[in-house]
Amino acid sequence: MQDARDPRTESPPNRSKPRSRRLPREVRERQILDAAVRVFAHHGYHEAAMDEISEVAEISKPMIYAYLGSKEELFVACIRREANRLIESISGAVEADLPPDEQLWRGLRAFFEYAQQNRASWTVLHRQASTQGPHFAAELSAWRRRALDLVTGLLARAEGSGTEEERSTRHERMRPFAAALVGAGESMVDWWIDHPEHTADALSMRLMNLVWMGFGDMVQGRRWKPD
Amino acid sequence: MQDARDPRTESPPNRSKPRSRRLPREVRERQILDAAVRVFAHHGYHEAAMDEISEVAEISKPMIYAYLGSKEELFVACIRREANRLIESISGAVEADLPPDEQLWRGLRAFFEYAQQNRASWTVLHRQASTQGPHFAAELSAWRRRALDLVTGLLARAEGSGTEEERSTRHERMRPFAAALVGAGESMVDWWIDHPEHTADALSMRLMNLVWMGFGDMVQGRRWKPD
DNA sequence: GAGTAGTCTTACTCACGAGTAGGTAATGGA
DNA sequence: TCCATTACCTACTCGTGAGTAAGACTACTC
Missing domain, CATH: 1.10.10.60 (Homeodomain-like)
Incomplete structure (x- = not known):
């Protein structure tokens, strides 16, 4: 073979x-x-x-x-380095003074582009890392948590401002949504590998429409567009 | 024991x-x-x-x-049995004569309930199966495809009817969205394991809101509710 | 040039775990 | 009662791959 x-x-x-x-x-x-x-x-x-x-x-x-x-330490070192690269790519693409939907859009696009240009890196972070032997569990949940925090922050800002306490509870409420969004992106990249005719832009746009407009709007022909 | x-x-x-x-x-x-x-x-x-x-x-x-x-065949047998159980749970919960959003809602809830009541089964399907040695790749992509088809069908019906050809292209267009939705669900279940205070109902509701209403509606206080 | 610190190699050991050889014992039919 | 079949076991083999021992080579400094 x-x-x-x-x-x-x-x-x-x-x-x-x-x-x-x-x-x-x-x-x-x-x-x-x-x-x-x-x-x-x-x-x-x-x-x-x-x-x-x-x-x-x-x-x-x-x-x-x-x-x-050891092999274990080597693997952890890989995770750590690649996670840093990915997270920096995304947070570098999100400019804080843009409107929230625009920020989200840029973040998504940066993510899809990273996945495209760093296939091996992404595969290790996504597929292999989740094999959680009890060992790298710590490293794993650490990187996952960082990614989740990044996205949660993005979403929380979308709901505007408020008192300190309001912001914090909203932040908490956003976590499950952030988890869902992260998973949606991961899963779309998997799908992408079998359908490479699509561009990073097109996929980000689709995901953006899904999470920003929702199916309820989409079936009625309403779409989200950048800018 | x-x-x-x-x-x-x-x-x-x-x-x-x-x-x-x-x-x-x-x-x-x-x-x-x-x-x-x-x-x-x-x-x-x-x-x-x-x-x-x-x-x-x-x-x-x-x-x-x-x-x-062999060990490999045993693993494949596990995947096959558990995948069947899960897919039957979901498709059994979706009644074809309900409105599309209601169908989606029932499917999501069935999924979260299955994951809660069959933790080991779900873990094997989700985490361990994706370790893709080249071996079970066939079994794996088979079950993943069945899940994706199920969800794609759900979504495609949400956009109403049309000629045979329209239905078929729409079905194709829905695939990336279905992939995103499946991933969102998977990821939410992962998150759930660390936050078991939530119910299956509450999580399905959140995901339903995310994909049906979208953030754009949600930040303005519009929510989706079951019938 | 002698000493030393850091780079780099070949050729091993050894545990672990998949898979098997070669058998015994219960059951059910003739 | 004998025989075939099926359920079931203990105790092995043997490949593979993580990790190491023991030293060689090179490039510095003083």
């Missing part, structure tokens, strides 16, 4: 390069993490062999243990 | 070997599947040891191999 997207043979087809020697730790750690993300994304945590990661990273296995620790 | 034996098979009270019960294959298969669902839900596919499943099922390991085949 040949696999076209085997991470070992995926990107640079370098046959001539005589395996760069003696690079500083910083560089190696990055190489290892890059390789690990790709391999974890491709096989999942348990099927991913440290031997394969070391092969992809072009470094021997003991170096991984020396720099990043 | 005490072993509650059938009183009829226990006639002489001083039998020294209560374990050898010699039950028919059908019964054992059910016991094995029940145990497997629990263990898979608890540990995930890879961490789940056949030895533990055999222990929980109160039968020896070779019997599992004799009846259900």
Whole structure:
């Protein structure tokens, strides 16, 4: 069973390069993490062999243990790095002085774009991470919580201002909706993988319509549009 | 965990070997599947040891191999059985002659209730199944497709009728929305596990409001309510 | 050039767990 | 009563893959 997207043979087809020697730790750690993300994304945590990661990273296995620790710690390091990248992408796209629907729209679009341009990263965060052995549970719920807080904040602002206390209870009330929205996005990305003819823009628009207008409006032909 | 034996098979009270019960294959298969669902839900596919499943099922390991085949086949059998149960629960709750919003509402509620009353089953379907080794990919996408078709049908009917062709293109257009809705539900159930103070009814209502009314209506105080 | 700190490797060990060999014992029909 | 069948077991094998021992090579400083 040949696999076209085997991470070992995926990107640079370098046959001539005589395996760069003696690079500083910083560089190696990055190489290892890059390789690990790709391999974890491709096989999942348990099927991913440290031997394969070391092969992809072009470094021997003991170096991984020396720099990043056990397989578990390596996986956690991947989660942490990729979660940071994703969350920064989204929160960077949301400008605080825009109207709430516009903010939401930008956030959604940034999310879909990230998922498109960083497939492996997204796969690790979404699919593999949720395999929750009791181990990475902490790391996992941490990143999930950050994502949820980000979205909850977006939604809470949509309902306008008020006293400190009102804002805080509203924030709480928004949590289940935020969970729903996050899940809707995740699930749409999954669907997207099988229907790559759609653009990030189109999908964000659909999701925006769903959560902002709702089916009740949509069946009557009312649509949400940006700007 | 005490072993509650059938009183009829226990006639002489001083039998020294209560374990050898010699039950028919059908019964054992059910016991094995029940145990497997629990263990898979608890540990995930890879961490789940056949030895533990055999222990929980109160039968020896070779019997599992004799009846259900390999670990992979056992897992597939679990997925298949539990997916059927869930899909029947939902489609049983949706009566075709109700108005579309009411149908959607009943479907959502049935889903949340199933997730609440069959935690292990849901966990296997949702969390563990998505670990997509290339193996159960077929089984997985099959059940996911059935769920998606069910929801897509629900949504497509909400937009009323038309010519055969209109219905079919609309059905296609609804797919990404269905994916979003399914994901929203899944994600809300995850959130629910950490916030068990909410009821299935309350959560279905929230999700119904989100997808039917949308935030645009909700921030203006408009709400959806069941008939 | 000697010492030292950091990079990097080959070639192992060893636990774990899927799957099996090879049997015993109960049941039901002839 | 004998035989076939089916239920059921204990006690193994054996591949795989995480993690390591033990040292080699290189590039600094002093």
